[in-house]
Amino acid sequence: MTVLAVAASVALIAGCNGENPGKPSTGQPASSPAGSGLPRAGAPKVATPLKTTALETNACDAASESEVNSTGVTLKTAEPQDIAGGKGCLWIFTNTSGTVTGNLNVSQPDGLSHLYALKAQGSGVTTFQPVADIAGYPAVVYANGGEGPGVCTLAIGVRDDMMYVLTTQLFSGSPKYNDACGLLTKFGEFAVQHLKAAQ
Numbered sequence: 001m002t003v004l005a006v007a008a009s010v011a012l013i014a015g016c017n018g019e020n021p022g023k024p025s026t027g028q029p030a031s032s033p034a035g036s037g038l039p040r041a042g043a044p045k046v047a048t049p050l051k052t053t054a055l056e057t058n059a060c061d062a063a064s065e066s067e068v069n070s071t072g073v074t075l076k077t078a079e080p081q082d083i084a085g086g087k088g089c090l091w092i093f094t095n096t097s098g099t100v101t102g103n104l105n106v107s108q109p110d111g112l113s114h115l116y117a118l119k120a121q122g123s124g125v126t127t128f129q130p131v132a133d134i135a136g137y138p139a140v141v142y143a144n145g146g147e148g149p150g151v152c153t154l155a156i157g158v159r160d161d162m163m164y165v166l167t168t169q170l171f172s173g174s175p176k177y178n179d180a181c182g183l184l185t186k187f188g189e190f191a192v193q194h195l196k197a198a199q
Helices: 002-014 053-057 065-069 112-121 180-197
Strands: 075-083 086-093 098-104 127-134 137-143 151-159 162-170
Touching: 053 086, 053 180, 065 075, 065 180, 075 098, 098 180, 112 127, 112 137, 112 151, 112 162, 127 151, 127 180, 137 180, 151 180, 162 180
Parallel strands: none
Antiparallel strands: 075 086, 086 098, 098 162, 127 137, 137 151, 151 162
């Protein structure tokens, strides 16, 4: 289930990237030219863009063991991942209670504007809910099917052209089973604070 949830989220955010098949991503998007038109489709502007090199280098630095454990879950291990959307981290919790995956979506150069455009087009998202800023950065809970207890996907705009995407799959034994999006909000706060510290 975890792999399917992650794959579906990555496919949604990476699906319209316009890259040539087989062409590797550089991992560092070019800075947006003044005429790039971002943000668009009603997406909020990121007032203070963040350099993302720290998480491109080590994605698991987004949340330390003590930070993860402070949320009410217990970390078993954190594993670096190569995800279609960019390098990420898979945090696995004890007692097979679930996972969280976080990654910078370097393959989708429109940032949150991509999700806002899908919503405006009426396709590609079955859930679209802007939420309160996370550590000062705009965010959206979204899905393309598969909604339910223990499941959430959260995108945070760290620049106009970059999202940090978190996905969780929790099982009924998890203390956060009925608050999956709340758990991701905490992970998002940790990630943004780590990026701010690395500026």
